[in-house]
Amino acid sequence: MTSAAPARPTTAxxxxxxxxxxxxxxxxxxxxxxEFCAADGGDLPPWRPGAHIELALPTGITRQYSLCGSPEDRxxxxxxxxxERVGRGGSEYVHMFLRPGQPLRLRGPRDNxxxxxxxSYLFIAGGVGITPILPMVHQAEAWGVPWQLVYGGRRAASMAFRDELRPYGDRVQLYPEDAVGRIPLARWxxxxxxxxxxxACGxxxxxxxVESAGAHWRPGALHLERFKARKKPAQQNSPVEVVCAQSDRTVTVPSDTSVLSALEGAGIPxxxxCREGVCGTCETRVLDGEPDHRDDILSEQDRATGDxxxxxxxxxxxxxxxxxV
Structure with a gap:
């Protein structure tokens, strides 16, 4: 998940x-x-459009999913x-085995x-990328702010929440690829x-x-969220010494080990x-030193801050x- 504008601090x-x-x-x-409700019947933690939760499945798999309901309804x-039949098993479990009344555990929400x-807003969604965009559309409408949504998918029948979007009329432009082709980004x-x-999400x-077509827009205008990490070239790593201020310990991170894994191995919680730099769960404050950012969340402005x-x-x-830590 990434944004080309200054990111709002994530919800703890x-x-x-x-x-x-x-x-x-x-x-x-x-x-x-x-849909989930709290096991004790109380209110769930508050959230803003664009937030996601981490769902812990009984198989031990954890997956992040964008919230697409109403923030007003806690x-x-x-x-x-x-x-995704060729995925890593999370969506397959949800589709095959989840049933009403089943207890689960989740963590969040987080907002990257x-x-x-x-x-005004231009929303761009592809496939299931409509999920974080949907509450943004509803919020923009509630604010009375002008907006337009362009929404693409492989087929109309595979594009979720179309009925929910229908009342907005021509402010929602659908692009089922098998009928009209892909979203004409140059036009928009x-x-x-x-x-x-x-x-944009998808x-x-x-x-x-979208990044390429919108590169000439003003800095901070473009906001993207990725569900998966981008492919990146292999990099040569050097060992790094990590001083843990709260724990009063120093951990040496080998070149073939992530900082997270090294801290876990040293017993530092x-x-x-996701372990791919897209969910934001492991966000950690930097007190000294210069990070080498390899995530898909922070904007260039945030990276320059280095905090x-x-x-x-x-x-x-x-x-x-x-x-x-």
Whole structure:
């Protein structure tokens, strides 16, 4: 998950929360929405459009899913899950085995997308990337701020939440690829719209194309969220000394080990989940030293600040880091 604008500080993730599956519903071919409520019947933690949760499945798998319900309704969370038969097993479990009344645990919400008020919005969604965009659309409408959504998918039948979007009329432009082709990004991004912020989520080819087509827009206008880490060239790593300020310990991180794994091996507790630099769970404050950022979350402005890093993938540009752990 990444943003090309200054990122809002992530919402602190709470310890795992006990929830119960409330409802499951087909939203499109291969896309199932799941609603959760708190096991104790109370309110769930607050969240903002763009936030995601980490769901812990009984198989031991943890996966991140964007919240796509209403932030105003704290009695329930809703996520949308695309079935990926050749994936890593999380979506397959959700589709095959989740049932109403089933207890689960989740952590979050966290907000790496950073949905902020603007004069107007252009939302771009591809496939299940509609999930974090949907509450942004509803929020922009509630604010009375002009907006437009362009939403692409392989087929109309595979594009989730179309019925929920139908009342917005021609402010929602659908691009089922088998009928009309891919989203014509040049048409939407060729001319910069003053005061408009772009929020986009979807598969990597779409996001790469959005970055390219929107490169001439003003700094900070483009906000992207990735579900998977981008492929990056192999890098030569050097050992790094990590001083743990809270724990009053120093850990040497070998060249073939991540900072997160080294800290875990030394018994220093640091939350971690995706281990790919996209979920934000392992965000750690940097007290001294220069991080070598390799995540897909921070903007260039945030990287230049150097006050935080994602220790599952990022390292150090020098021989030493001081972290707030």
């Amino acid at each position: 993730a709470a310890d795992h929360l006990a929830v119960v599956v409330r409802q499951l519903r087909w939203e499109a071919d291969g896309v199932l929405s799941v 009695s329930r969370y809703r996520i949308g899950v695309l079935r 997308f950073g949905f902020d008020r603007a004069r 991004l060729d001319r910069e719209q003053e005061g408009t912020d772009i929020y 598969p990597e080819p779409l996001l790469t194309a 640091v939350a971690g989940s 935080r890093m994602y220790v599952c993938v990022s390292r150090a540009r020098g021989p030493r880091l001081v972290l707030d």
